[in-house]
Amino acid sequence: xxTTDQVLVGRDALLAAADHHPYARHALWQxxxxxxxxxxxxxxxxxxxxxxxxxxxxxAAGPALEVFAGLVGDGTLHAGQWLHLPRTAPEEVAGRLTVxxxxxxxxxxxxxxxxPQPAEExxxxxxxxxxxxxxxxxxxxxxxxTSRPGDxxxxxxxxxxxxxxxxxxxxxxxxxxxxxxxxxxxxxxRRGRGxxxxxxxxxxxxxxxxxxxxxxxxxxxxPGAIRLYRRLGYTGTEPRTSVHLGRGKGGAPC
Numbered sequence: 001x002x003t004t005d006q007v008l009v010g011r012d013a014l015l016a017a018a019d020h021h022p023y024a025r026h027a028l029w030q031x032x033x034x035x036x037x038x039x040x041x042x043x044x045x046x047x048x049x050x051x052x053x054x055x056x057x058x059x060a061a062g063p064a065l066e067v068f069a070g071l072v073g074d075g076t077l078h079a080g081q082w083l084h085l086p087r088t089a090p091e092e093v094a095g096r097l098t099v100x101x102x103x104x105x106x107x108x109x110x111x112x113x114x115x116p117q118p119a120e121e122x123x124x125x126x127x128x129x130x131x132x133x134x135x136x137x138x139x140x141x142x143x144x145x146t147s148r149p150g151d152x153x154x155x156x157x158x159x160x161x162x163x164x165x166x167x168x169x170x171x172x173x174x175x176x177x178x179x180x181x182x183x184x185x186x187x188x189x190r191r192g193r194g195x196x197x198x199x200x201x202x203x204x205x206x207x208x209x210x211x212x213x214x215x216x217x218x219x220x221x222x223p224g225a226i227r228l229y230r231r232l233g234y235t236g237t238e239p240r241t242s243v244h245l246g247r248g249k250g251g252a253p254c
Contacts, residue, residue, distance in 0.1 A: 006038040017043045018058050022109045022213045023238045026178040039063045054081035061086040069096040079247040087239035100246030109215035109236040113208050114201040123202025126157040133166040147171040147183030158203045168195045179207030179214035
């Protein structure tokens with residue numbers, strides 16, 4: 001049960017409460033019902049299964065954490081689910097939730113196409129015939145990514161070839177009127193040659209043909225990638241803390 005200052009039902013109501021923030025636009029799927037709340041400067045929501053994290057919020061971290069802790073306590077949320085919170089100190093999260101894993105990352109966005117990059121013209125849209133090569137490249141160079149061939153969240157794949165070999169790839173996971181890049185990777189033996197910049201710039205430019213914002217996510221412990229994305233115009237920033245809910249003592253949820 002959501003007990004809070006104001007209950008919000010539907011994507012339009014939640015977007016209005018969040019001032020149509022790019023993160024909310026991307027997180028709240030179109031044509032899917034969402035329910036949420038507003039409390040003390042925080043706006044949060046719950047999503048049905050299959051739509052990413054079980055819950056997310058923008059705004060004030062403390063009130064958001066308080067509401068989610070209550071939803072865990074009453075059984076609405078449970079171990080094994082993910083929450084995407086405003087950036088919150090790990091010790092504060094651990095004081096209210098049982099944490100199996102905590103990640104700190106930034107949701108970055110841009111509203112302008114990037115400056116041209118060398119080799120950007122080599123970026124091409126891939127097809128289903130490229131899925132075996134995609135799977136092999138991802139397994140070799142970015143095995144922890146959740147973006148894989150066959151993922152229903154992926155709209156398109158883009159890549160760079162060197163002859164017949166696929167040496168860089170990225171997923172277009174756009175939705176909600178926001179272009180979104182994910183799973184960007186370059187073969188380990190081809191790094192340091194500007195292919196990451198070329199891939200990111202080429203994909204960003206392609207998505208600007210359809211969207212007014214293009215975004216991506218990056219872990220805070222990857223300063224090299226953050227510098228690259230800043231250089232390419234990704235200056236909008238929403239700091240995030242993702243929490244994988246664990247089980248409490250005796251096997252009880254959180």
